[in-house]
Amino acid sequence: MRVGILSYPMLFQRDGGLQIQVRETIAALNRVMPRTPRSLQVQLVDANHGYLSDYDVIHVFSAINGNYRIVETACELGLPVVLSPLLSPGWNRAAAWRARLVDRLAGRLTDWMVQTSYAQSKRALQLASLVIALGEAERTAIIDGFGMEESKIRVFPNGINPHFFTANSDLFRRETGIDRPFVLMVGSISPYKNQLGLAQALAGSNLPVVLIGAAPRADQAYLQQLLALRHVSWLGPLDHADPLLASAFNAAAVAALPSQGEVFPLSVLEALAAGTPVVMTAQSALDLPASAFALRKVRWDDGQAQRLAIEQLVAQRPERAAVQALVEQFTWDRVASQIADCYFGLQAGAGSLTALAGRGRRRHAI
Structure with a gap:
């Protein structure tokens, strides 16, 4: 199975926690020894030259910075999408109500030509096949702030070198x-x-x-x-x-x-x-x-x-x-093994959907 990792285009122009998370997750996933006959190849997608259709599963890091468009495109191709949204734990029902109000006002004032980042993040969450939260606080924020069902959220923390x-x-x-x-x-x-x-x-x-x-x-x-x-x-x-x-x-x-x-x-x-x-x-x-x-x-x-x-x-x-x-259980390899199981589970459940989208895939660029 091939898994493509994506985030926003300028991600690696600086270095920080998200960049480290993406690099370490990819490295650890490629160390996973899947049970025979499963195989796993994970890599960053070259958004200028590659095709989403070259992969079996797409994993998107961050729900902001326009990444909802990646999720939309993958879904149009019938590909399962894993989303690590990296949302602030400050999202709750009250904050979500205010965000929806602002989104409606912005839409009406601009004849629906402007969309807020809240609306874009919510669309990415709704379309994703599986959402990975880093902790219980983020999981609660996803449910209360964006109305997501609990059943498609998994909680896997970051690892430590x-x-x-x-x-x-x-x-x-x-x-x-x-x-x-x-x-x-x-x-x-x-x-x-x-x-x-x-x-x-x-x-x-x-x-x-x-x-x-x-x-x-x-x-x-x-x-x-x-x-x-x-x-x-x-x-x-x-x-x-x-x-x-x-x-x-x-x-x-x-x-x-x-x-x-x-x-x-x-x-x-x-x-x-x-x-x-x-x-x-x-x-x-x-x-x-x-x-x-x-x-x-x-x-x-x-x-x-x-x-x-x-x-x-x-x-x-x-x-x-x-x-x-306190943190001895936080290893990248342990997290990667859990994520890999999710990939294989999604691939197994998306077989008919993938076949349905198969014929025209390679005409779709990223």
């Missing part, structure tokens, strides 16, 4: 000279990620803030505001596989992610895998049972609560092995 579990602080200490407790924040430098709010909250706390992440051109002024604070240092962007990144997670006293919203943040999982406690935004789909001793959730705009949670974790740091145990 094994080297984060075995990292140590030596490389980071040697490269940076930082040998005291510090707070680490990994992510793109932007007001949405809220590095400045974190830094201001920790002013005078005797806890340096170390930032890792790319700074887009539009946010250079924001970066300069950060660097003007004496307790803030920036290491720039690091490749996800760079040993210095894993070492930084291990060396930190606390990792922080007080952004305005996250779905299932890899940086939090990686920090926990390195044995480092985390203070993160409450606006997230990540939910780990019995994790309060090492994972604190606070409002993104409550600097006082962020500082208090960080200082408490620094003062009473949990045992590293106990922190790592």
